[in-house]
Amino acid sequence: MKTIGIILLFVGLVFGAGTASAQTGQLEVTNAWARATPGRSEIGAAYATIESPTADRLVAAASPVAKKVELHTMTMSGTVMQMRPVAAIDIPAGRLVTLAPDGLHIMLEGLKKPLRAGQSFPLTLTFEKAGKRTVEVAVQQVGAMAPMPGMQH
């Protein structure tokens, strides 16, 4: 197992050279965004891209804008999209994990006020190994499917 670990590390260094995560060797959360919430909806969702050079797990999330923050997955049950909470989201080593409206997401429940496009709010993600990462979440239009272009770091 040790040899495999060293080989993977080497492959990661070769192919990851030049990227920010290879330079810092740390888990990174980028492109954090959320959809604006319509009317007085107290439920929202946040998305982000997570990359880690070593395997990790996202185990919790918190934000001052919501009373409760959960990790959710979206699955098809027949023709109906269903959301359900998950205990953790796996972050495989060196692979981008993208939270998006059609899949894994961070559910914001009991929003203290609506999310408005153009605003941003802090979100703290807790990882099993990397610890906590706090990112600014940019609020996009209600129907947005992805972060605005130009937001890439």
Ligand SMILES: [Cu+2]
């Ligand atoms: Cu959800």
